[in-house]
Amino acid sequence: MIFKLAWRNIWRNRRRTFITAASILFAVMFASVMESLQRGAWNNMINNVVNFYYGYAQVHQRDYWEDKSLDLAMPLTDSLQALAANTEVVEAIVPRLESFGLASTGDQTFGVMVVGIDPEREQAFTGLADRLYEGAYLKPGDDGALLASGVADRLNLGVGDTVLLISQGYHGVNAAGKYPVRGLIDFPSPELDKQLLYLSLPTAQYFYGATGMVTTAALQIRNADALPRLKRTLSAELDTTYYAWHDWTEMMPELLEAKALDSAGNVIVYLLLYLIIAFGIFGTILMMTQERQYEFGILTSIGMRRGRLGSVIWLETVMLGIIGAVAGILVSIPIVYYLKRNPIQFSGAYATMLEQYGFEPIFPAQFDWNIFGTQALLVFIVTALLGLYPLWRISRLKPVEAMRA
Amino acid sequence: MAVITTRGITKTYNPDTIPVHALNGVDLDIEKGEFTAIVGPSGSGKTTLLNIIGGLDRPSEGKVIVGGQPIEELSENKLIDFRKDHIGFVFQAYNLIPVLTALENVEFVMLLQKRPAAERRERAMELLRAVGLEDKVNKRPSELSGGQQQRVAVARALAPKPTFILADEPTANLDSTSTAQLLDIMAELNHRESVTFLFSTHDQRVIDRARRIVTLVDGRIDEDVQQSQPATS
Structure with missing residues (x-):
């Protein structure tokens, strides 16, 4: 009552x-x-x-994220590539080889971030080709380069010109090469625009003397909701004695x-x-x-x-x-x-x-x-x-x- | 043995500012089964005395003993339980719970006593029959006349089988017919259930039916008489 x-x-x-x-x-x-x-x-x-660049999660060699040294690159193994095929949550693996170098032409030299990419997967992931405003996008195995507009302006380069790259390669080898400029891309972020230079993955691997190696495997997932499932999958599937994975909160704490x-x-x-x-x-x-x-x-x-x-x-x-x-x-x-x-x-x-x-x-x-x-x-x-x-x-x-x- | 005993009851309001002496040493013994009216002019202390006997108010001085229990010794919660189990109240304004039906109102105090549902229902029905409202059990107070509401209030007061019932001006808002009916019912229940009734009143019709009349004047008992032949309906 x-x-x-x-x-x-x-x-x-x-x-x-x-x-x-x-x-x-x-x-x-x-x-x-x-x-x-x-x-x-x-x-x-x-x-x-x-999705602009990093992805919700990336896989690296276990110690890479601390130093971001090319020497801590990892082989792009079949088992790593198979993550996309063997798991429902990972839609694609986007491999990259990222390091620094000096870009030069004539008497101009400029520090750049060299990114070796699989052009098709990169396009599907970040829509890189959509940022192209002059020239052509890279083809798989292309031996040319894509330059961010800030880099091109600084070096006074245009499509069809040649850019010279010099750097320290994998485990200290000398890295040097000449690459025709295939296209120019525009990034709204000034930070990215003044430092990015893209090569195809095999070209970058050859340049750095790191054949078959990548520094990063970005993981494409449907959306943020899939992240917890991705973490569970990675914990189960990945050999953590060699690999480590980082989600966006670790990669972009800011x-x-x-x-x-x-x-x-x-x-x-x-x-x-x-x-x-x-x-x-x-x-x-x-x-x-x-x-x-x-x-x-x-x-x-x-x-x-x-x-x-x-x-x-x-x-x-x-x-x-x-x-x-x-x-x-x-x-x-x-x-x-x-x-x-x-x-x-x-x-x-x-x-x-x-x-x-x-x-x-x-x-x-x-x-x-x-x-x-x-x-x-x-x-x-x-x-x-x-x-x-x-x-x-x-x-x-x-x-x-x-x-x- | 007296059901209610008061000794030297005084009640002073505003003792620190302008003291008002509502009661000035009231000694009273009420025996089991009495049908007693407390009468007196307005301000004589009738309601104050009833409130103190009912444990609703504390005396400034003196003792109230109900069924051998000095009630000033009880804590607040014990006092509430004491009222629930020993005292039935009938108020001038009926004061039924507006959202409960007549039957539920009568059952309510028994529910507080944690009596079994079947027992509650049986007792409530019996009492509503006794007050002539067996056909109004599912009506809410707003659907009942004043007289009917006061009869439900009497049934509610009797439901927990109290030691005595305190009724403060129970007929003040009733017409002659309702008053007569209510007095008949109270007299009958007093006789049948041997429940002690103590009521304050101005109403001559009620005074005429009382077997004992205690007159209060200025907070003192002025007269205490037994009526050898109280009126009947």
């Missing part, structure tokens, strides 16, 4: 119940939509940045830090939101507690212990919290789903900048049941805590004074 009493009590004053439930509903809805948009935007950003910083900023926004909502809910609870002093006095007079009375009143608040939170989830689902299907489109200079980076200028929402669940739970907890106020009042209740109220 205690449950029945609480349930019927909340429908005694329907307007008050609707107002309280509605404020909880809006709290859950605002918080869920806000977080879905924020996480969606970040995931989209991370997806863009990660991106993770930026996300954490942004999230920390949003915590303040959430706190303000919860505070506003909490005051709204508390106002209703305060009003209800005041209005029902007489009733509380009667109930304790006829023998209802304060604890039991308090639990009925708290149960009422909890029921209201559940109604509001569930309604909030139900309202949020279609809104977030719509914003996921129909992402907010950026326009103006910001959109242009994103497009230059090869990113779609959109702001999609992330549809994740955890977001609805977490926000509903948080708002519910706030409500349940505020529901303790009447208990405090009841604990100090004097029946005669309450019945005079």
Whole structure:
């Protein structure tokens, strides 16, 4: 009957119940939509940045990531290549041989990052050919080079010219070679634009005296959601006495830090939101507690212990919290789903900048049941805590004074 | 042995500012099965005395002993349990739980006593029959007249088989017919269940039915008389 009493009590004053439930509903809805948009935007950003070059995860020789030395290159073995064929989660292996060198022409010399690539796989992974603005993309086994526009400008090179590369090769061998410039590519990031030079993988391996070797095997997966499965697969499939794998959070900690910083900023926004909502809910609870002093006095007079009375009143608040939170989830689902299907489109200079980076200028929402669940739970907890106020009042209740109220 | 004993009860409100002496040394013994009216003008201390006997308020001085138990020795929770098990209350404004039906209202205190569901239901039905409301068991208070609500309140007060019932101006909001019905029911239950009734009243119809009349004036017992032939309906 205690449950029945609480349930019927909340429908005694329907307007008050609707107002309280509605404020909880809006709290859950605002918080869920806000977080879905924020996480969606970040995931989209991370997806863009990660697929721009690094990928969600890379496999290296165990000690390579610390030193990034060519001497710690690894053979591109069949077993490594077979990861894509043998596992569902890895869609492709994108091999690279990355090291530094000096690019020269005439009396100009400039430090560059030389990247040996499989042109087809690289195109499928990072869409490198789409950045070409002059000349032709590399063919498999091509003996020419692709230059980032910043490098080409610095060396005053164009398509059809020859670039001379000098470096230290694998285990100290001398590396030198001449490569015709096949094409020029444009990177919106100035950092990349002033240092990248691409060769085909066999050409780079030959240049560095590292035949059959790669420094990196980038792993292409469908999206970030597949990352946990990828980690499990790699843990099971990879010989960790020789290989090591790193996910994007290790390779780009600054991106993770930026996300954490942004999230920390949003915590303040959430706190303000919860505070506003909490005051709204508390106002209703305060009003209800005041209005029902007489009733509380009667109930304790006829023998209802304060604890039991308090639990009925708290149960009422909890029921209201559940109604509001569930309604909030139900309202949020279609809104977030719509914003996921129909992402907010950026326009103006910001959109242009994103497009230059090869990113779609959109702001999609992330549809994740955890977001609805977490926000509903948080708002519910706030409500349940505020529901303790009447208990405090009841604990100090004097029946005669309450019945005079 | 007296069911209720008060000795030297005083109650002073605002003792530190402007003291108001509501009771000035009340000594009273109520025996089992009595049907007693406490009467007196407004402000004479009737309600205060009932509140103190019922454990709803504490006296400034003096002792209240109910069934041999000095109630001032009880903690707050023990006092609530004591009221639940030993005292039935009938209020002027009925004070039923608005969201419960008549049957559920009568069952409510028995539920607090943790009585089995079947026993609760049987006792509640029996009492509602006794107050003539067997056809209103599923009605909520808002669907009942004032007189019917007060009869449900009497049934609720009797449900936990209390040692005595305190009724504060129980007929104040009732018309003549409802008052007569209620008094008949209370007299019948007093006789049948041997429950002690102690009520405060201004109502001459109630006073006429009481077997003992205690008159309070200025917080003191001015007169305490037995009626040899109380009126009947």
